[in-house]
Amino acid sequence: MLNKETANKVLTHALSAGANFAEIFVEDSFSSSIGLEDQRVEGVSDYASMGAGIRVVYGETTGFAHTTDLSEKGLIDAASTARSVAKVSPRSQTRIVCTEDSHTPLKSEFVDLGYFKLRAKEELMLMDDVARTVDRSIVQVSSSMSISGRRFILANSNGRFVDQSISRSRVAIKSVARGDTGLQTGYEPVAYTMGFEEFLDMMDFEELAKTASKRAAVKLSAIPAPSGTLPVVIKKGSGGVLFHEACGHGLEADHIKKNTSVYTGQLGQVVASPLVTLVDDGTVSKQWGSYAFDDEGAEGRYNVLIRDGVLEDYMWDANSAKSYHKETSGNGRRQSYRHLPMVRMTNTYLLPGESDPDDIVAHTEQGVYIARLTGGQVNTATGDFVFGTQEAYLIENGEITSPLRDTQLIGNGPEVLANIDMVGSDFHMIPGSCGKNGQSVPVGTGQPTLRISGITLGGTADV
Amino acid sequence: MSNKNSLESIAQSIISSAKPKESIEVMASRSTSTQVVVYQGEVESLTQATDGGLGVRVIIDGKVGFSTVSSLDKSLVARCLQSARENTVYSTYDPYATFAEPDAIAYPAMVLLDPKIPVVPTELKVSRALELEKIVLAKDRRVTEVPQAQYSDYYGESVIASTNGIFGRSENSYAIASATTVAREGEQTHTGYGYSVSRYFDEVSLESAASDAVTRAIRLLGAKKTKSRSLTVVLEPRAASTLFALISASLSAEAIQRKRSIFVGRMGEPVASEVIDIVDDPTDVRFQSASPFDAEGLASRPVHLIEDGTLKNFLYDSYTANKDGITSTANAIRGGFSGTPSPGPKSILLKPGRRSQDEIIATIEEGVLVQSLSGVHSGINPVSGDFSVGAEGLIIRDGSLAEAVREVTISSTLQKMLLDVVEVGNDTTFLPSIAAGNTVVIGKMNLSGE
Numbered sequence: 001m002l003n004k005e006t007a008n009k010v011l012t013h014a015l016s017a018g019a020n021f022a023e024i025f026v027e028d029s030f031s032s033s034i035g036l037e038d039q040r041v042e043g044v045s046d047y048a049s050m051g052a053g054i055r056v057v058y059g060e061t062t063g064f065a066h067t068t069d070l071s072e073k074g075l076i077d078a079a080s081t082a083r084s085v086a087k088v089s090p091r092s093q094t095r096i097v098c099t100e101d102s103h104t105p106l107k108s109e110f111v112d113l114g115y116f117k118l119r120a121k122e123e124l125m126l127m128d129d130v131a132r133t134v135d136r137s138i139v140q141v142s143s144s145m146s147i148s149g150r151r152f153i154l155a156n157s158n159g160r161f162v163d164q165s166i167s168r169s170r171v172a173i174k175s176v177a178r179g180d181t182g183l184q185t186g187y188e189p190v191a192y193t194m195g196f197e198e199f200l201d202m203m204d205f206e207e208l209a210k211t212a213s214k215r216a217a218v219k220l221s222a223i224p225a226p227s228g229t230l231p232v233v234i235k236k237g238s239g240g241v242l243f244h245e246a247c248g249h250g251l252e253a254d255h256i257k258k259n260t261s262v263y264t265g266q267l268g269q270v271v272a273s274p275l276v277t278l279v280d281d282g283t284v285s286k287q288w289g290s291y292a293f294d295d296e297g298a299e300g301r302y303n304v305l306i307r308d309g310v311l312e313d314y315m316w317d318a319n320s321a322k323s324y325h326k327e328t329s330g331n332g333r334r335q336s337y338r339h340l341p342m343v344r345m346t347n348t349y350l351l352p353g354e355s356d357p358d359d360i361v362a363h364t365e366q367g368v369y370i371a372r373l374t375g376g377q378v379n380t381a382t383g384d385f386v387f388g389t390q391e392a393y394l395i396e397n398g399e400i401t402s403p404l405r406d407t408q409l410i411g412n413g414p415e416v417l418a419n420i421d422m423v424g425s426d427f428h429m430i431p432g433s434c435g436k437n438g439q440s441v442p443v444g445t446g447q448p449t450l451r452i453s454g455i456t457l458g459g460t461a462d463v
Numbered sequence: 464m465s466n467k468n469s470l471e472s473i474a475q476s477i478i479s480s481a482k483p484k485e486s487i488e489v490m491a492s493r494s495t496s497t498q499v500v501v502y503q504g505e506v507e508s509l510t511q512a513t514d515g516g517l518g519v520r521v522i523i524d525g526k527v528g529f530s531t532v533s534s535l536d537k538s539l540v541a542r543c544l545q546s547a548r549e550n551t552v553y554s555t556y557d558p559y560a561t562f563a564e565p566d567a568i569a570y571p572a573m574v575l576l577d578p579k580i581p582v583v584p585t586e587l588k589v590s591r592a593l594e595l596e597k598i599v600l601a602k603d604r605r606v607t608e609v610p611q612a613q614y615s616d617y618y619g620e621s622v623i624a625s626t627n628g629i630f631g632r633s634e635n636s637y638a639i640a641s642a643t644t645v646a647r648e649g650e651q652t653h654t655g656y657g658y659s660v661s662r663y664f665d666e667v668s669l670e671s672a673a674s675d676a677v678t679r680a681i682r683l684l685g686a687k688k689t690k691s692r693s694l695t696v697v698l699e700p701r702a703a704s705t706l707f708a709l710i711s712a713s714l715s716a717e718a719i720q721r722k723r724s725i726f727v728g729r730m731g732e733p734v735a736s737e738v739i740d741i742v743d744d745p746t747d748v749r750f751q752s753a754s755p756f757d758a759e760g761l762a763s764r765p766v767h768l769i770e771d772g773t774l775k776n777f778l779y780d781s782y783t784a785n786k787d788g789i790t791s792t793a794n795a796i797r798g799g800f801s802g803t804p805s806p807g808p809k810s811i812l813l814k815p816g817r818r819s820q821d822e823i824i825a826t827i828e829e830g831v832l833v834q835s836l837s838g839v840h841s842g843i844n845p846v847s848g849d850f851s852v853g854a855e856g857l858i859i860r861d862g863s864l865a866e867a868v869r870e871v872t873i874s875s876t877l878q879k880m881l882l883d884v885v886e887v888g889n890d891t892t893f894l895p896s897i898a899a900g901n902t903v904v905i906g907k908m909n910l911s912g913e
Contacts, residue, residue: 034553037721038721040554040555040557041553041554041555042527042554042555042557043529043803044527044528044529044550044551044553044554045528045529045530045531045550045803046529046530046531046543046546046547046550047530047531047532047533047801048530048531048532048533048534048539048542048543049516049532049533049534050534050536050539051533051534059505060502060505060507061505061506061507061508061509062507062508062509063508063509064508064509064510064511064512065510065511065512066512067512067513068514068515068533068534068535068536081511082511084509084511084585085506085509113546114549117550117553118553121553139722140721140722140723142721176722176723176846178722182847182848183722183723183727183846183847184846184847185723185844185846185847219847225851227691227872227874227909227911228691228911228912228913229913258502258608258610259607259608259645260608260610260645260654262652338512338514340508340510374840374841375838375840375841376838376841377837377838377841377853379654379837381645381652381653381654382652382653382654382869384837384853384869384870386837386838386841386842386852386853386872387838387841388838388840388841388842388851405847405849406842406844406847406849406851407842407849407851407874408838408841408842408851408852408853408872408874410838410853410870410871410872410911411870412870456870456871456872456911456912456913457872457911458842458851458852458853458871458872458873458874458909458911459851459874459909459911460849460851460874460875460876460909
């Protein structure tokens with residue numbers, strides 16, 4: 001895709017108007033997916049993309065251009081466009097030679113798309129059968145499986161040369177149950193950063209189908225969720241989105257740099273309950289947000305963000321790190337060669353504590369137990385966030401009782417972090433997709449079972 | 464076309480390669496875009512790019528395959544066609560599988576491209592963004608940060624063609640100036656986002672983008688938590704647009720046939736209050752999404768979905784229409800060349816009422832004016848209709864706007880909300896969305912706070 005000789009020529013050209021930094025990011029990616037809808041295979045599709053993004057930096061200003069023409073001329077043209085943002089007075093010449101070599105330790109496997117489609121079809125049909133037999137109320141099942149691969153070669157004027165290949169596999173199922181109260185849905189995705197063979201080996205597809213159908217069926221008898229402020233216990237796994245939204249985004253250094261985070265200037269201060277130790281970890285084996293190198297060529301890292309309630313560090317990309325004379329924390333990511341990198345999370349999770357998960361429920365007189373959260377949204381400048389429930393129950397006298405209809409939680413990041421009063425000894429992670437400034441990247445979130453002493457629920461029960 | 468690289472010739476060469484018993488459809492696009500982001504009087508980034516790509520659908524013996532490539536490179540395009548063919552092998556035979564059949568309706572003549580956008584010098588675009596940041600900061604001392612001021616534009620062409628004789632080509636453009644703001648006073652911080660968008664470079668107003676961004680942040684200063692109760696909810700046009708875009712998606716025949724809509728089995732019934740009248744009309748050039756033809760190449764036409772509260776029509780593409788034994792309503796949409804068509808709304812227009820937002824507010828004793836909704840995707844279930852989302856806005860007391868509220872959700876069900884609409888404002892606002900917005904008053908909803 002890109003050899004060092006061409007890279008050096010293009011980088012030299014990109015820098016020649018006096019830039020401080022230049023980078024070529026060449027990407028070859030594909031995805032293949034297959035869907036089962038109403039017991040029919042449909043949506044068999046392939047996607048392919050190949051192109052290069054060229055970034056040229058002058059002080060605080062970035063010029064960016066991308067192209068699908070990977071010839072030397074195509075890259076030189078894109079470099080000319082990118083550097084056209086140059087200020088009038090050229091700065092000192094930077095000399096570049098691509099020497100430093102980094103190859104991905106991740107296995108880049110040969111993918112036979114025909115094999116994928118045949119095997120995926122078998123597994124989806126099996127899941128469909130299982131999902132329909134779990135409960136008589138299930139009237140609709142849809143599912144899909146996809147694999148994707150992404151190879152990039154990055155060369156920059158600091159001499160970095162990285163060649164990385166990553167394979168990803170994903171499956172999701174949605175069941176719809178019908179009852180006297182109308183229709184209810186249950187949805188369950190599983191995704192890992194691994195090749196398809198390995199994914200097939202480790203997945204229990206039947207179990208996944210059961211989970212989705214049970215979730216839909218149980219909600220047929222759901223009562224309206226309460227409204228107002230209540231103690232909430234969140235089961236291990238999907239509650240990680242709480243940390244992703246409530247403080248993760250606010251700890252991205254681009255928000256710190258622009259003073260648009262409630263966590264600006266809070267390093268070394270208490271920002272959460274002492275039970276909270278939060279990490280962002282790009283190195284977790286095979287998780288959805290993992291990688292060996294970020295999209296700026298920096299190594300993925302294990303970064304402690306909050307330790308025992310005290311804010312220890314933010315997440316950095318090269319650009320924000322430069323402003324604070326820091327090093328990147330390996331959090332520079334981009335959706336594709338068509339996008340500029342920015343600070344993004346990888347796998348963000350809360351470390352387990354010491355409470356027995358069952359005790360947490362037993363110690364809650366009245367409240368809500370959330371078995372599955374869905375996505376959320378945060379305003380980093382105010383810390384205010386919302387997120388939705390997909391499977392929740394009332395807690396009455398320390399026991400989990402009636403299922404609740406889907407509702408929304410709303411809160412303020414710093415307040416909620418301070419209100420975490422029990423953290424379980426269990427742990428689970430789930431995959432997600434994170435959107436920021438129009439770019440979507442795969443991320444992981446995780447957490448042990450925990451309790452928040454009070455958070456606002458937006459239910460429809462009479463007030 | 465003599466130009467070998469034209470979208471038309473690329474599409475035609477794929478179509479003409481169809482083998483016997485093979486139907487092929489191609490959608491190809493090419494676009495050029497510019498984006499300038501400024502921060503503190505400096506250009507933070509300038510992105511200039513040309514994109515292109517296509518998507519190919521193939522039907523062989525009732526089996527459909529699809530493949531897409533985000534490049535117009537000859538060898539990648541050839542590989543794309545090959546993989547679309549191969550993908551038919553894995554699909555289940557579907558007796559309804561079809562591409563659009565040309566009907567007698569001609570494409571409406573529509574001008575959707577501002578010829579100025581491709582020729583405006585980049586320096587001028589950069590200066591628009593710099594100017595916007597200045598205007599925003601000059602408006603109100605309480606606006607302490609402008610994290611991003613932006614100017615972006617786009618122009619492009621797309622072609623759709625099939626072995627059924629479909630051929631459509633259209634060009635369109637847009638330009639947008641936008642700013643995000645942070646307003647601070649005392650302990651409080653609020654954010655705003657404002658924009659001005661148009662198909663035409665000269666119609667983008669920096670002044671209105673700036674006012675929008677500033678007003679939305681400063682009027683939330685002093686926001687307080689409030690007690691849970693039920694009250695009248697007044698949605699501003701942007702919030703109403705979000706809601707009606709979502710509701711109209713449930714009118715897609717696909718959602719109905721898959722029984723994943725609150726409108727299943729409701730045809731001809733009153734599903735909303737009598738003041739609700741909804742049309743999908745992609746021939747209306749005031750919509751950014753206007754187009755002479757749908758995503759399968761059938762001429763665009765207005766479709767009356769809800770008339771005086773009664774459900775009148777669903778949105779069909781060729782496949783769903785074939786399943787129901789009718790003809791397409793030309794409502795196929797797709798996420799660009801890389802998506803496959805499915806039926807859905809594109810240009811949703813609510814029939815405006817008589818009164819302005821100010822006149823409406825003046826007659827409300829107790830309510831909340833909602834300027835934006837958050838958590839829309841996690842908080843609204845289009846199948847069950849459960850609705851619970853975060854809201855930002857101001858309390859209405861005795862006919863006037865009072866203090867702002869924070870950390871509240873509003874909740875109901877979509878079904879009930881539609882029936883509870885008591886008034887639609889006269890302020891039809893065209894937004895970068897599939898739905899235009901009006902002020903919409905919902906008689907009663909639950910507000911959750913403290």
